[in-house]
Amino acid sequence: MPRNRRPVDRGEKLDEIVVAAADLFTEVGFEESSMAKVAAAAGVTPTTIYWYFADKDALLVAVLERLLTEALEESAAHADDAWVDQMLWAVERLERYSKLVTVVHARCAISPVIDAWHSDFHSLMDTLLAHGLSRSGVAADDLEAMTRISVFVVEGLLTHPLEPAERRSIIEAVSRPR
Structure with a gap:
């Protein structure tokens, strides 16, 4: 379960998700990194990720843009x-x-x-x-x-x-x- 934290603004939360996804996609692999694993690494629920990204491909594009x-x-x-x-x-x-x-x-x-x-x-x-x-x-x-x-x-x-x-x-x- 995600940890309780202080309120985080939208941009900061987005960055946390993208950083977690970048780490998982490069270390573990894209296919092996489920949205649930990304959510856990970012400290959010999987539903939260879908507020920011339509799907895993959109998240990958955000990771690629950041890199x-x-x-x-x-x-x-x-x-x-x-x-x-x-x-x-x-x-x-x-x-x-x-x-x-x-x-x-x-x-x-x-x-x-x-x-x-x-x-x-x-x-x-x-x-x-x-x-x-x-x-x-x-x-x-x-x-x-x-x-x-x-x-x-x-x-x-x-x-x-x-x-x-x-x-x-x-x-x-x-x-x-x-």
């Missing part, structure tokens, strides 16, 4: 790093959430809310990748193809982890001006 916002804020500290180092940092950052990457790809076909988030995420990443590749010297004519290849490389590195030296070598090859 993306945090990552973008952290990435600002790496803005002056070499492009290869920025890419390596991003891959390492995403590795923490590899379970969620797999879940998002699997659920896109059955969840319109996750599919929409995924499409928006890729649009943002395509823009960021194209900018970084352009700054690293990739010709404008090659940017679209190199951006797509970079997405495949990042997703491949997340699903098939390599040693740091191998990872760096691949990212350097993709980032090299043609």
Whole structure:
């Protein structure tokens, strides 16, 4: 049973639920984390979660938005790093959430809310990748193809982890001006 606590405003309660869900989804797994488990971890009733989220997919999108916002804020500290180092940092950052990457790809076909988030995420990443590749010297004519290849490389590195030296070598090859 949830513990009695002081009254919490709506935004704070929402944050507590999203943080609890993020922890469970990344540590235990999305499928294994029922709404009841999320509620227990957040110290609320399952009904309370449904006041904030239509379903588990909507909660997952809130978790993804929170993680993306945090990552973008952290990435600002790496803005002056070499492009290869920025890419390596991003891959390492995403590795923490590899379970969620797999879940998002699997659920896109059955969840319109996750599919929409995924499409928006890729649009943002395509823009960021194209900018970084352009700054690293990739010709404008090659940017679209190199951006797509970079997405495949990042997703491949997340699903098939390599040693740091191998990872760096691949990212350097993709980032090299043609």
